[in-house]
Each structure stands twice: as structure tokens, then as C-alpha cells.
Amino acid sequence: MPGRKTLEEHAHLMDQMADRLGVDxxxxxxxxxxxxxxxxxxxxxxxxxxxxxxCAHWLEGHAASDEAPAYCRNGSKIRDLRDA
Known part of the structure; x- marks a missing residue:
């Protein structure tokens, strides 16, 4: 199980990625x-x-996007939420 700091860091990245893709x-x-x-x-x-x-570097360079980077493990799930 990842540590608290890792979970917090990735929760922040995931929330930012979702935000860039237009999902809260x-x-x-x-x-x-x-x-x-x-x-x-x-x-x-x-x-x-x-x-x-x-991911952090990509997020810094994108205020909004239609697609997550190819390496994003949750890109398709976030996109599905947006398109639902």
C-alpha cells in the first residue's frame, strides 16, 4: 500500500488531470x-x-485538453465521465 504522501501527491495529480479534461x-x-x-x-x-x-510537467503546460497523455492510467475513465 502506498504511503500517505504518495497518495496525496497522486490524488492531486489525478484531480488536476480531471480538471484539465473538464471533469470535477x-x-x-x-x-x-x-x-x-x-x-x-x-x-x-x-x-x-x-x-x-x-504528468506534473504536462499539467503545467496545459490549462485544458480534450485528451490525457497516452501514459495516463485514468485518462479513458476521466474521459468517460466527461462524455457521460
Whole structure:
């Protein structure tokens, strides 16, 4: 299990990625579109990413985007939430 600091760092990256793709994960969870256990699984998947530094750099350079970088483990899930 990843440590608290890792979880916090990746939660921040994941929230920012969702924001760049036009999704508010908190709102999606409140609406029932994103079950808490799915969000937890997304976070754990994010912690296994081999490119967190690349992700942070990508996020710095993009205020908005239609697509996440190819290496994003949650890009398709976030896009699905946006397109639902």
C-alpha cells in the first residue's frame, strides 16, 4: 500500500488531470457517476504510474485538453465521465 504522501501527491495529480479534461471528480462522486470505490481504484492505479514527473510537467503546460497523455492510467475513465 502506498504511503500517505504518495497518495496525496497522486490524488492531486489525478484531480488536476480531471480538471484539465473538464471533469470535477468530487461533483461526479456526489452525482453518483463515480462510486467511491472506483475513485479509490483510480487513485491506486495512479500511484503505480511510472511517469508522475512527466504528468506534473504536462499539467503545467496545459490549462485544458480534450485528451490525457497516452501514459495516463485514468485518462479513458476521466474521459468517460466527461462524455457521460
Amino acid at each position: 471528480l468530487d461533483e461526479a462522486e456526489l452525482r453518483g457517476d463515480l462510486p467511491p470505490e472506483t475513485r479509490d481504484a483510480m487513485l491506486l492505479s495512479c500511484t503505480n504510474c511510472t511517469s508522475p514527473e512527466d
